[in-house]
Each structure stands twice: as C-alpha cells, then as structure tokens.
Amino acid sequence: MSALSAQGVSKNFGGVQALSDISLDVPEGQRRVIIGPNGAGKTTFFNMLTGTFPVSGGRISLFGQDITQLPANERANLGLARTFQITNLFSRLTVMENLLLALQAGTSGAYSLFRSMRANTALFQRADELLEHWQLTGIASSPAREISYGQQRQVDLMLAMSRNPKVLLLDEPMAGLSAAEVVRVSGMIHELPREMTILMIEHDMDVAFDLADRINVFHQGQMIVEGNADEIRAHPQVNEIYLGAD
Ligand SMILES: Nc1ncnc2c1ncn2[C@@H]1O[C@H](COP(=O)(O)OP(=O)(O)O)[C@@H](O)[C@H]1O
Ligand SMILES: [Mg+2]
Structure with missing residues (x-):
C-alpha cells in the first residue's frame, strides 16, 4: 500500500490549468523528490495533497484512506505534515x-x-x-x-x-540557504527516521539527486517523467527543460 497516492489530480485557477492529471504513488519510507521549473505546479500539487486548496479533479489517499475531501487539519491529524516555501513562523x-x-x-x-x-x-x-x-x-x-x-x-x-508525521512534505527546504546551511539541512533530512515517508520539492539538482530514491519531473502542470536519478539525467525532455531554462 502507498503511504501517499495521487490519482489523476488536476487543478485550475480561474481559466489557468495549474495541474493536469497528476498520478503518483509514494511507498512508505521512500524519499521522493519533485523537480521542475518555476510555475510547473509543484507547490500547487502540495496544496492539493495537504488540503490547502480543493482539487478540481482526481483523488488523494493516505495509507489507502481517501482524504480528497478532508480539511487540512484532519489530514495533519492523520500524520501528514508540511513546510512552506516561505517561512511560516x-x-x-x-x-x-x-x-x-x-x-x-x-x-x-x-x-x-x-x-x-x-x-x-x-x-x-x-x-x-x-x-x-x-x-x-x-x-x-x-x-x-x-x-x-x-x-x-x-x-x-x-x-x-x-x-512525528508519517508523511512529510518539504517545499524547497534549501531555498535561500548558504552552502553551509544546505549541508546542515540535508543532514537534518538524512537523519529523519527511515520509516518516515518524505516528498520534497527541490530546485537544486545535486541536492535532489543526493536525497531522492526516486524523482518526478513536473513541467507546465504536467508530470513528464518518473524515475531514478540515472533515468532522469538521461531523459531528453528533462535536459531540454533545464538547459532551455538556464
Ligand atoms: N492561488 C493561486 N491562484 C491563482 N493561480 C495560482 C495560485 N497558485 C498557483 N497559481 C498558478 O499555478 C501555476 C503553478 O504555480 P506553482 O504551483 O506555485 O508552481 P511551482 O511551485 O512549480 O513554481 C502558476 O501559473 C501560478 O501562477
Ligand atoms: Mg513552488
């Protein structure tokens, strides 16, 4: 059974399709990283998972329980925690x-x-x-x-x-940190209990490849590929997006 599962999740804001038909399954204890350029829909996807905003379509489940309609605080009580892209203190x-x-x-x-x-x-x-x-x-x-x-x-x-969440969502935890702080925060993440399932959005490819068991690439609201580090590195469209973006 997956710790966290999204099936055909989509979201539109007014006329803008921010996410289309995203499906992914994260097994318990896995370190999963989502990468993709700005505006790809990564944070929106987290907002769907945590219940910050309702989905426009699709289903989300946590350890087999359908949580699509649950409010954010009830999802948190079931063991789903997150950090924000911007500090929330x-x-x-x-x-x-x-x-x-x-x-x-x-x-x-x-x-x-x-x-x-x-x-x-x-x-x-x-x-x-x-x-x-x-x-x-x-x-x-x-x-x-x-x-x-x-x-x-x-x-x-x-x-x-x-x-002590069962599933932890981290939205760009390294953003804006110095090189030394990146080392420290990666260390914190590496030290988390191995049974904790982690889904992380990360901009820096080196950090992503270091922490991830498996990676999903988002682009323009779509999930274009899922694979291990080697598969992602070798993927032509991923190279195009990242070379094109820089
Ligand atoms: N609350 C919102 N209202 C309207 N549009 C939004 C909202 N949140 C995100 N979007 C739009 O959805 C798209 C994806 O944004 P986002 O999920 O923040 O991307 P990422 O985190 O990958 O950089 C963008 O076009 C963004 O402008
Ligand atoms: Mg974001």
Whole structure:
C-alpha cells in the first residue's frame, strides 16, 4: 500500500490549468523528490495533497484512506505534515513558543488555558529534546524574526517534524540557504527516521539527486517523467527543460 497516492489530480485557477492529471504513488519510507521549473505546479500539487486548496479533479489517499475531501487539519491529524516555501513562523514569538504551539496543536487539549501541569511539563520536555536533537537550543529564546533566515528554515523543518508525521512534505527546504546551511539541512533530512515517508520539492539538482530514491519531473502542470536519478539525467525532455531554462 502507498503511504501517499495521487490519482489523476488536476487543478485550475480561474481559466489557468495549474495541474493536469497528476498520478503518483509514494511507498512508505521512500524519499521522493519533485523537480521542475518555476510555475510547473509543484507547490500547487502540495496544496492539493495537504488540503490547502480543493482539487478540481482526481483523488488523494493516505495509507489507502481517501482524504480528497478532508480539511487540512484532519489530514495533519492523520500524520501528514508540511513546510512552506516561505517561512511560516510567528515572527514575534520565540523559537520555543513556536515549537510549543506546534506540539500543542497535536494534543487533544489544544489551546486550553486549563491544561494540567503534567501535560504542560511533557510538552516542555519534548520541546527541549527536539531543540537539543536539532542543535537549536542556543536560539530557543530568540524571537523568530531575530534569527537568520537559514535558522528560520531549520526551525520550520523542526516544527514540521515535531509531531512525528508519517508523511512529510518539504517545499524547497534549501531555498535561500548558504552552502553551509544546505549541508546542515540535508543532514537534518538524512537523519529523519527511515520509516518516515518524505516528498520534497527541490530546485537544486545535486541536492535532489543526493536525497531522492526516486524523482518526478513536473513541467507546465504536467508530470513528464518518473524515475531514478540515472533515468532522469538521461531523459531528453528533462535536459531540454533545464538547459532551455538556464
Ligand atoms: N492561488 C493561486 N491562484 C491563482 N493561480 C495560482 C495560485 N497558485 C498557483 N497559481 C498558478 O499555478 C501555476 C503553478 O504555480 P506553482 O504551483 O506555485 O508552481 P511551482 O511551485 O512549480 O513554481 C502558476 O501559473 C501560478 O501562477
Ligand atoms: Mg513552488
């Protein structure tokens, strides 16, 4: 059974066909990367998977369950998490506060003022562990707007992983990072539990080929090829798109 499956997914915005008839299956534990030029429909596809926008056609399922009509928060509760192409932190809150909010959203007493002390202690403990694991303890009490862009992206990633999702969607996690930060964030992704299924949009081919078990190429709203790194490298249309684009 696939962890995540899209069958004939399409989307149009007004008259614009942003996605046409996309079908792909990601087996549990696979690292799948989507590449393609700007405007190819990659982020729109993520928005369909997570329920940010409704599909215009097609079906989406998570571990065999049809989630096409489920709202985004229910998909998240089923174990689907994402990061955004642009950082999604509360800028005035500290890194720790952002993390506590993300963790709290996964508990039944979310946003309650009357949480038990024990529940709060567990949340703080989990937050401390995560900060330490990802070596972000040093910025725990900094407001999100005061840390570097590269650190913000790392915190975004930590938040998406904080609830231990079954399927993690990463939208260009390396965008705008320095070479050293790219190494660090790739390391974070490599270190994720192997059973976690990861679907990632990546602009940089080297990063994509390094992380991917399998790759899909999107172009003008269509999925033009799926294959392993060698198959993608050798594909004439992929070469044309990338050489043509640069
Ligand atoms: N909310 C929206 N409303 C209207 N058009 C959109 C919206 N989101 C994306 N599009 C259009 O869909 C196409 C694909 O965009 P996008 O999915 O962001 O591409 P990518 O992530 O591959 O760069 C583009 O033509 C874009 O302008
Ligand atoms: Mg995008």
